[in-house]
Amino acid sequence: MPTDPVLVVHGGAWAIPDDMVEAHLKGVRNAAAAAWQTMQRGGSALDAVEEAVVVMEDDETFDAGRGSFLNRDGRVQLDALIMDGATLRAGGVGCVERIANPVRAARKILSDSPHVYFVGEGAERFAAEHGVQLCRNEDLVIPREIERLREFQARTATSDDDLFAPAISHDTVGALALDRNGNIAAATSTGGTLNKAPGRLGDSSLIGCGCYADNQSAAASTTGWGEPIMKLVLAKWAADRVLAGNLPQWAAAEAINYLKDRVNGHGGMIVLDSKGRFGIAHNTPRMAWALRTAAEERWAIELT
Numbered sequence: 001m002p003t004d005p006v007l008v009v010h011g012g013a014w015a016i017p018d019d020m021v022e023a024h025l026k027g028v029r030n031a032a033a034a035a036w037q038t039m040q041r042g043g044s045a046l047d048a049v050e051e052a053v054v055v056m057e058d059d060e061t062f063d064a065g066r067g068s069f070l071n072r073d074g075r076v077q078l079d080a081l082i083m084d085g086a087t088l089r090a091g092g093v094g095c096v097e098r099i100a101n102p103v104r105a106a107r108k109i110l111s112d113s114p115h116v117y118f119v120g121e122g123a124e125r126f127a128a129e130h131g132v133q134l135c136r137n138e139d140l141v142i143p144r145e146i147e148r149l150r151e152f153q154a155r156t157a158t159s160d161d162d163l164f165a166p167a168i169s170h171d172t173v174g175a176l177a178l179d180r181n182g183n184i185a186a187a188t189s190t191g192g193t194l195n196k197a198p199g200r201l202g203d204s205s206l207i208g209c210g211c212y213a214d215n216q217s218a219a220a221s222t223t224g225w226g227e228p229i230m231k232l233v234l235a236k237w238a239a240d241r242v243l244a245g246n247l248p249q250w251a252a253a254e255a256i257n258y259l260k261d262r263v264n265g266h267g268g269m270i271v272l273d274s275k276g277r278f279g280i281a282h283n284t285p286r287m288a289w290a291l292r293t294a295a296e297e298r299w300a301i302e303l304t
């Protein structure tokens with residue numbers, strides 16, 4: 001029996017300043033609209049999450065693709081993961097420097113490789129060999145981020161007190177979809193944390209940490225301070241709660257409580273199960289997200 005499609009996207013969870021609210025809302029709405037169209041044209045959940053993430057990678061508002069935060073050396077290093085809940089096939093890339101849409105490379109790994117995860121130059125070579133165009137790292141760097149890094153490095157030269165404050169941007173993007181065939185999928189893409197050490201990999205592209213999808217439990221995408229999220233394998237933690245019979249909204253809220261209570265982390269999460277039930281939770285002041293179903297279109301940035 002055909003299922004009614006559902007689409008949920010997020011564009012980061014942090015203290016998004018008032019003057020950036022509109023851009024975030026517009027970005028998540030555009031991503032949801034593009035992915036919804038993909039499903040309307042017969043695309044799968046996997047196609048939809050890829051398209052949603054590409055739209056946000058191309059939008060300089062977010063910490064994904066061009067316009068991402070810079071690492072300590074002033075370079076963009078990107079991580080992304082895509083996962084198919086029907087088959088558990090997954091594709092991930094880490095620390096790529098010459099791919100504007102790392103989720104496209106991740107999708108190629110999922111579909112064309114027996115492997116699951118590629119990093120650095122090997123990932124770029126795989127992507128190029130499979131039709132993903134490479135760019136120069138400079139093409140991904142924008143003046144706003146050069147200034148942000150300069151200001152951050154000047155401020156933290158004397159103190160590292162605020163290195164991981166919730167006010168520090170967490171603009172990672174993610175998408176979850178349920179398609180007509182009842183399959184769910186998830187994708188997450190990020191430039192990681194500002195001023196990160198070269199080679200540092202966060203939670204976003206790691207299976208079960210920043211992203212997860214299994215038709216039998218749920219799809220989840222997280223954003224926030226990556227190290228605590230990784231330690232708890234948080235996306236899988238939430239999916240397991242859904243498998244145990246809990247609603248996605250409960251699982252998302254409990255996961256964020258667990259993140260705070262266990263490791264003093266902060267961030268946000270979206271969760272979707274194969275019945276179309278979804279959840280959104282964050283312990284940051286704001287989180288940008290959008291939802292699309294046949295019956296409604298919703299987007300928000302405040303506490304949910």
Ligand code: ASP
Nearest residue numbers: 170171172192202224226
């Ligand atoms: N979770 C990401 C990371 O730590 C950052 C973010 O969500 O913005 O790499």
